[in-house]
Amino acid sequence: MGIGEGLEKDGTSLSQIPTYVTAVPNGTEKGLYMAVDLGGTNFRVCSIQLNGDTTFNLTFSKVAIPKELMVAKTAQELFAFLAKQIELFLQTHHEEHFEKHVRRRLTQSASDGFKDEHVFRLGFTFSFPVQQIGINKGNLIRWTKGFDIPDAIGKDVCALLQDEIDKLHLPVKVAALVNDTVGTLMARSYSSPGKTGAVLGAIFGTGTNGAYVEKLANVKKPLSGEYDKSTGEMVINTEWGSFDNQLNVLPNTTWDIALDKQSVNPGIQMYEKRVSGMFLGEILRLVIIDLLKNKDVSFFRDDNSSSNDWKSTTNIAPASGIYAQWGLDTSIMSVAAADNTPELSTLRQSLESDLHVYSPAIDDAQAFKAISAAIVRRSARLSAVAIAAIVLQTGKLTDPESAGEPIDIGVDGSLVEHYPYFRDMIYEALRIVDGIGEEGAKRIRIGIAKDGSGVGAALIALVAAGMEKSKSTADVLGELRSASHAEHLKTVPEKTGDN
Numbered sequence: 001m002g003i004g005e006g007l008e009k010d011g012t013s014l015s016q017i018p019t020y021v022t023a024v025p026n027g028t029e030k031g032l033y034m035a036v037d038l039g040g041t042n043f044r045v046c047s048i049q050l051n052g053d054t055t056f057n058l059t060f061s062k063v064a065i066p067k068e069l070m071v072a073k074t075a076q077e078l079f080a081f082l083a084k085q086i087e088l089f090l091q092t093h094h095e096e097h098f099e100k101h102v103r104r105r106l107t108q109s110a111s112d113g114f115k116d117e118h119v120f121r122l123g124f125t126f127s128f129p130v131q132q133i134g135i136n137k138g139n140l141i142r143w144t145k146g147f148d149i150p151d152a153i154g155k156d157v158c159a160l161l162q163d164e165i166d167k168l169h170l171p172v173k174v175a176a177l178v179n180d181t182v183g184t185l186m187a188r189s190y191s192s193p194g195k196t197g198a199v200l201g202a203i204f205g206t207g208t209n210g211a212y213v214e215k216l217a218n219v220k221k222p223l224s225g226e227y228d229k230s231t232g233e234m235v236i237n238t239e240w241g242s243f244d245n246q247l248n249v250l251p252n253t254t255w256d257i258a259l260d261k262q263s264v265n266p267g268i269q270m271y272e273k274r275v276s277g278m279f280l281g282e283i284l285r286l287v288i289i290d291l292l293k294n295k296d297v298s299f300f301r302d303d304n305s306s307s308n309d310w311k312s313t314t315n316i317a318p319a320s321g322i323y324a325q326w327g328l329d330t331s332i333m334s335v336a337a338a339d340n341t342p343e344l345s346t347l348r349q350s351l352e353s354d355l356h357v358y359s360p361a362i363d364d365a366q367a368f369k370a371i372s373a374a375i376v377r378r379s380a381r382l383s384a385v386a387i388a389a390i391v392l393q394t395g396k397l398t399d400p401e402s403a404g405e406p407i408d409i410g411v412d413g414s415l416v417e418h419y420p421y422f423r424d425m426i427y428e429a430l431r432i433v434d435g436i437g438e439e440g441a442k443r444i445r446i447g448i449a450k451d452g453s454g455v456g457a458a459l460i461a462l463v464a465a466g467m468e469k470s471k472s473t474a475d476v477l478g479e480l481r482s483a484s485h486a487e488h489l490k491t492v493p494e495k496t497g498d499n
């Protein structure tokens with residue numbers, strides 16, 4: 001899937017972005033951190049207490065990103081909104097610290113306002129393709145998932161956020177920049193440590209992507225930032241959403257073509273447009289529109305009340321989401337899949353309440369369910385292709401050193417979390433992939449890494465805090481793992497919660 005090519009040079013459709021993260025955690029890490037997550041749909045602010053025993057406590061707030069900010073004129077408008085949410089979170093959940101920090105800041109005479117150790121270290125999960133140039137520095141390559149703010153392209157997203165945080169005088173330092181897949185990989189390794197940790201973190205949500213642990217020797221393209229060579233590995237953010245933008249192998253239906261044409265980024269994220277949650281509902285909507293236009297098909301339409309099992313007439317309100325781009329939310333596809341009642345009454349109720357299709361007949365609901373299932377099954381099977389490619393790339397299936405060990409994969413995202421049997425459909429497809437087969441599929445352990453991006457960002461903020469004292473990732477994680485762990489923790493500056 002172009003894995004090798006992306007490791008050799010920049011500008012390929014599979015970006016294969018080096019993350020400069022060279023080790024995965026093992027569950028013994030400790031401390032209180034903040035994390036924010038700008039995904040495709042929501043902005044989450046959280047604080048995470050890592051307990052050092054593979055468990056954590058997480059407090060979070062979540063707000064839907066206003067649609068107009070996704071296409072704002074300037075990056076500043078979006079990032080000011082994000083900083084404001086951080087302020088609200090601190091006021092609500094960490095009032096004590098917030099007050100204390102603000103007071104300190106006001107009384108501190110140092111030019112930067114206050115001492116660094118009184119600052120919350122924040123991990124910034126930014127779920128878009130970024131050319132990372134350091135642990136808290138990275139330039140936006142392109143927007144995805146319906147965002148379109150050209151002003152931000154090429155800019156350092158950490159600096160954009162830090163500027164707005166500073167304008168509000170918040171005691172917060174953007175310490176680490178993390179893609180959500182990298183966060184998921186880190187979180188999975190923290191929560192379910194095995195002998196070797198997870199090999200892949202993947203998101204199947206609004207968007208899709210994966211990050212995996214690659215051998216440094218295979219990373220042939222030049223690496224500009226600082227990194228630790230001792231582990232011989234580096235986490236690579238594949239940005240597989242743009243796999244096969246050329247459409248050499250991806251399926252391409254008339255509805256895929258229409259969706260792409262009407263999107264804000266035609267020609268890119270072509271794999272994502274067939275796989276992830278943001279797009280599946282839109283594909284279904286486009287199919288439905290075609291069926292409605294087809295005079296020979298009776299869909300959401302009856303001749304009279306006798307052809308409807310509810311003895312009524314089906315009609316679609318003009319304001320139905322069916323008639324508006326992005327108007328069919330993918331979540332109804334989970335409802336369709338989960339409804340196995342003889343009359344599909346739950347689905348029919350959702351068709352009424354969510355899509356304003358009144359009195360849908362049973363055969364309409366059955367057709368809706370069947371088409372929806374086909375779209376998601378294709379998505380799951382394509383998801384399996386990406387997972388299989390990474391598993392094969394790691395060589396773990398044939399490596400005698402990992403013989404018999406599970407190949408651990410952390411996943412997160414609304415699709416894999418909420419769509420019934422999504423994971424089972426992935427397994428079904430994995431079993432028939434060349435080089436994986438029944439035996440290989442049995443060794444692949446796909447588990448949900450819930451809140452992965454928050455916990456993962458906190459873990460990377462922890463690493464970053466250690467690096468500020470000129471330590472490498474491996475040093476910091478290594479020290480935290482060592483027996484005299486508590487002693488070493490004192491050398492890691494971040495422990496805001498203890499202040």
Ligand code: BGC
Nearest residue numbers: 127128129144203207208209
């Ligand atoms: C972005 C990735 C992200 C994925 C999942 C994609 O659209 O390009 O960076 O990891 O969505 O959120």
